[in-house]
Amino acid sequence: MREPAAAIGQNEGMTFEGDLSPLDAPQRVSGMRVPDSWALPGKPEGLSPAADDAWRQTGFVLGDDLRLLEAGLDVQARFAASGYTPAARTMTMAALASMWSRAFLCTSDAVALVRRGAYQSAIPLVRQAIEHVAAQSALPGEIESFLEWAHHAYGRHEQARAEDVGLGHYFSGEAIAGDEHLRAIYRAASDLGRPNFGPTALFTANEASERRYPLVFADEAFHLGWAELLLGWLLRIGTRQLHIAMHAPGHFPASRELRDEVVAHVREVDGHLLEGARCRLEEHADESGRRRHLLTDFRRRPGDASKRVLL
Secondary structure, three states, rough: OOOOOOHHHOOOOOOOOOOOOOOOOOOOOOOOOOOOOOOOOOOOOOHHHHHHHHHHHHHHHHHHHHHHHHHHHHHHHHHHHHHHHHHHHHHHHHHHHHHHHHHHHHHHHHHHHHHOOOHHHHHHHHHHHHHHHHHHHHHHHHHHHHHHHHHHOOOOEOOOOOEOOOOOOOOOOHHHHHHHHHHHHHHHHHHHOOOOHHHHHHHHHOOOOOOOOOOOOOOOOOOOHHHHHHHHHHHHHHHHHHHHHHOOOOOOOOOOHHHHHHHHHHHHHHHHOOOOOEEEEEEEOOOOOOEEEEEEEOOOOOOOEEEEEEE
């Protein structure tokens, strides 16, 4: 599941250039506001004692993860701003940047939830971020779908007495399935986020065993395993987002210096995620060949014995 940093600037069959459609959208990109920089959300007021402690411990134990996530979001914001260059200011760029914007905020918000011990609440945002990143990967080859929606959007629906924006249904399952990084995280996040019994027990009765089920209602206590897993996933999603942006120079013509910064950042993330023991989720095939999730180095506190959990 590791993409070498050197490959971030190489073309791997993605068709971002020369992909403009003869179908022209009626809208024009008249403005694009992008933050000059980005910092992770600050500590919210009114945290419970458990969530406050989770915030403190996450910053202490996983400070490098947080630093890299903030750096990744910062470089993403500056990279996205290059799309406002007049030559790049097309509706194709707008379609990509719109999906990018949603993935960006999902990631930033998910980090804030992880920091306060709201691990299960962060998981749907992880899944949503992947869907929007994958959509960017597929959209250039399917841009007619977006342009067709744009042609019919924002009219007046007299029966409903409403502005008719339209749903514009779009989902790229193929892009997720075709990406080994996104595919594994998406499948795991989907299973962990649903009301399946095993993940529910891990979130609400972490110390459960064959003899006891010690329920902790609305548990916000720091859990090293969940924090490592989710922050690692968010780092990986961020590098994938940058990979897509680097392959779209016609839509996001970032400077050479900024592109070099991206390569250096991805290389640092790759190295960081491979360093030492941290909680990971691997696919495990049981005796029947059924694919299952195997959590490794799963522990609540740094001093606890690590364990392996099969879901």
